Amino acid sequence: MAELHVQNVSKAYRSRRMFGSNSTVIFDDLNVTLKDASFVSVIGPSGCGKSTLLNMAAGLEPITGGDILVGESRVRGPGLDRGIVFQQYALFPWLNVIDNVAFGLKSLGKSKEERYGIARRYLRMTGLAEHETYFPAHLSGGMRQRVGICRALAIDPEVLLLDEPFGALDAFTRETMQNALEEICAKARKTVMFITHDIREAVFLSDRVIVLGRAPGGVVMDLPIDLDRPRNRHDREFAEYEAILEKEIRNQMPL
């Protein structure tokens, strides 16, 4: 567990043009803090910089200014203190389920027995124990995504960064995965940044939902979701949170 601090971060992308180069500012002074073991969703209109924020926190995208800290240490690149899950599962097709999950543990110097022990713990947690010898090509989308989540958790990162992990799944599988993720996060107590387009998903899973405005808008709403867990998607109060967020996101849509 650790806090994630995004402090006074600016980000501009340079694009080459026929006559010189141009710079697009995505963030000019972004400040976000994720408290220990909190689940924070980031939502907002297309192009507002959600993936950019996650990639900067992952150390995959350089920041133009400011600081990103995990606990006390400054993010300088990818690291084992952060587990990442993308919408596209990014599993190694030539490795079976257990070897995919155990992969990152090799660099932590764990023996094969330890690696498999840890991997099996997460596979059991996500209902995949029976499938450890399967290859990714023989799994459904939801199963592949569970393997991706297991792999991110197996290295026991301080922070989990998820970029629309359920975006490619059908509605039913998506709800099942949301329920599973909620359970996993309650057990594993990780600090989570979760990017989504789906307001219901955000309200169901999050302690807080951050809305980003049209770039370079930064944070336009920071809404704590004060509902008991597990949450009922059909509650009146649940619907009220959905309505608040929907209104704010509509305000941020290009005219």
Ligand SMILES: Nc1ncnc2c1ncn2[C@@H]1O[C@H](COP(=O)(O)OP(=O)(O)OP(=O)(O)O)[C@@H](O)[C@H]1O
């Ligand atoms: N490598 C890059 N080079 C130049 N511009 C980029 C690059 N990556 C993203 N951008 C631009 O930065 C802006 C934010 O992109 P980003 O992918 O972070 O948005 P997003 O909120 O995740 O969008 P979506 O909801 O559509 O996935 C967009 O205008 C995009 O075109």
